[in-house]
Amino acid sequence: MMNHLTSAVVENPAMMNRRKALTLALAALAGAGGCRRRESEKPESEKPEPGLLPEPAAPLEPLEGARLAPLKVDPSLVIRSVVGLRPFRPSGFVLRREDLDGKILVHNYGHGGGGISLSWGCARLALQLAEPVAGVDCAVIGGGVIGLTTARLLQLQGARVKLYTRELPPQTTSNIAGGHWWPVSVFHHSRLTGEFGEQFVEAAEFAFRYFQRLVGARWGVRWVTSYYLSDQPPGSGWMEGPGGVLHPQQIGFRDFGPGEHVFPREHARKFHTLLIEPSIFLDTLLRDVQLAGGRVEVREFTTPQEVLELPEATIFNCTGLGARKLFGDEELIPVRGQLEILLPQPGIDYNIVSGGNYMFPRSDGVVLGGTFERGNWDLEPDPATRDRILRSNRELFEALAANLRGTPSPA
Numbered sequence: 001m002m003n004h005l006t007s008a009v010v011e012n013p014a015m016m017n018r019r020k021a022l023t024l025a026l027a028a029l030a031g032a033g034g035c036r037r038r039e040s041e042k043p044e045s046e047k048p049e050p051g052l053l054p055e056p057a058a059p060l061e062p063l064e065g066a067r068l069a070p071l072k073v074d075p076s077l078v079i080r081s082v083v084g085l086r087p088f089r090p091s092g093f094v095l096r097r098e099d100l101d102g103k104i105l106v107h108n109y110g111h112g113g114g115g116i117s118l119s120w121g122c123a124r125l126a127l128q129l130a131e132p133v134a135g136v137d138c139a140v141i142g143g144g145v146i147g148l149t150t151a152r153l154l155q156l157q158g159a160r161v162k163l164y165t166r167e168l169p170p171q172t173t174s175n176i177a178g179g180h181w182w183p184v185s186v187f188h189h190s191r192l193t194g195e196f197g198e199q200f201v202e203a204a205e206f207a208f209r210y211f212q213r214l215v216g217a218r219w220g221v222r223w224v225t226s227y228y229l230s231d232q233p234p235g236s237g238w239m240e241g242p243g244g245v246l247h248p249q250q251i252g253f254r255d256f257g258p259g260e261h262v263f264p265r266e267h268a269r270k271f272h273t274l275l276i277e278p279s280i281f282l283d284t285l286l287r288d289v290q291l292a293g294g295r296v297e298v299r300e301f302t303t304p305q306e307v308l309e310l311p312e313a314t315i316f317n318c319t320g321l322g323a324r325k326l327f328g329d330e331e332l333i334p335v336r337g338q339l340e341i342l343l344p345q346p347g348i349d350y351n352i353v354s355g356g357n358y359m360f361p362r363s364d365g366v367v368l369g370g371t372f373e374r375g376n377w378d379l380e381p382d383p384a385t386r387d388r389i390l391r392s393n394r395e396l397f398e399a400l401a402a403n404l405r406g407t408p409s410p411a
């Protein structure tokens with residue numbers, strides 16, 4: 001699987017030479033507005049005889065990304081630093097039913113770095129484990145994206161829902177998420193089983209369709225073009241690329257090789273996906289749950305017994321990382337992520353993922369990532385990490401800006 005969250009960006013002489021070459025190519029093309037000849041150029045034999053009028057030139061194709069505005073990255077533009085702990089299990093999320101003390105207990109937790117993306121789909125699978133739910137009193141524990149989507153789908157199926165939670169938005173991990181629809185870092189490949197793989201794909205497909213119906217300002221969901229940059233040709237894995245189980249969700253998929261794009265890496269993979277703004281989305285979701293009669297009680301549970309003593313007959317455990325302590329799941333670990341949020345910049349309307357860097361332009365700020373620190377529980381932003389995220393993203397966007405201007409990069 002392409003893991004875009006682990007490796008840092010390092011400048012090297014080879015890259016600088018490539019950049020110079022690209023810069024010269026762009027400068028040569030500047031008169032044509034950053035374009036390249038189509039690959040279907042005519043062979044020698046078809047060229048006109050000397051003295052005859054030349055045929056019209058082959059149409060020009062712009063370099064991919066030639067019209068993008070580069071992001072400005074500067075410490076003075078940082079509006080906040082945030083940290084969240086991804087609830088990660090190497091074998092993947094838990095979607096399981098238990099029948100205990102005359103109650104139905106459905107677990108729905110441990111979605112790692114893809115909980116926003118998978119939310120509606122996992123909620124649907126959780127409901128299926130408890131069916132029928134129409135007319136049933138249900139308790140949902142947890143007020144993050146998993147609990148709220150579970151509560152809302154239950155209501156839409158005719159259940160009466162009460163939400164119990166220690167924290168509500170904006171105090172949840174779900175509020176920290178970047179909001180890119182692409183369920184990465186949800187499981188470890190060495191632990192992938194057929195059964196989990198099926199759940200994962202079913203959840204992802206359903207969620208992707210469901211989010212499409214929510215596009216618009218009310219839910220804070222929109223389509224955006226994503227570019228994945230790399231110096232090696234991007235491969236295909238179990239999940240992504242041609243033949244991957246989520247390839248149908250990579251809308252408008254295309255790979256661009258050296259000389260075909262403006263980015264300061266050798267290769268660029270492009271596809272369109274959804275960007276979900278957690279603060280808007282979770283707020284609307286919570287309001288809809290309440291408008292539909294959902295009651296909310298702020299409460300922390302410390303033992304499974306307390307959970308089973310709830311008056312509701314069917315209980316959904318959507319406590320995210322909290323399930324580790326509450327239900328003794330030691331496989332569940334935090335994967336810490338620190339993000340730097342910049343002042344919103346009008347005109348930036350694309351995502352970039354490049355090695356350890358990523359950029360998602362939201363209306364509440366431009367999200368710059370990031371880190372992926374297994375087993376780290378520290379919720380305080382780290383100043384050195386902040387500097388590293390800003391520096392490496394700045395290098396990337398300055399190199400992009402130089403390519404777009406057709407001048408040598410300052411790096």
Ligand SMILES: Cc1cc2nc3c(=O)[nH]c(=O)nc-3n(C[C@H](O)[C@H](O)[C@H](O)COP(=O)(O)OP(=O)(O)OC[C@H]3O[C@@H](n4cnc5c(N)ncnc54)[C@H](O)[C@@H]3O)c2cc1C
Pocket residue numbers: 083084085086087109110111112113114115116117118141142143144145146147164165166167168172173174175176177178179180181182183299300301302318319320321322323326336337338339370
């Ligand atoms: C930096 C970062 C970037 C991310 N980016 C993305 C992204 O771009 N796309 C994506 O799809 N995902 C992303 N994620 C992952 C996503 O945020 C998580 O998978 C998701 O938020 C998990 O949702 P949740 O509802 O299970 O957990 P949470 O949001 O943590 O909610 C858990 C809820 O349970 C409650 N709770 C816990 N324990 C108890 C208890 N004992 N008693 C009562 N209540 C309890 C909490 O108060 C909370 O309300 C990112 C995560 C991080 C940290």
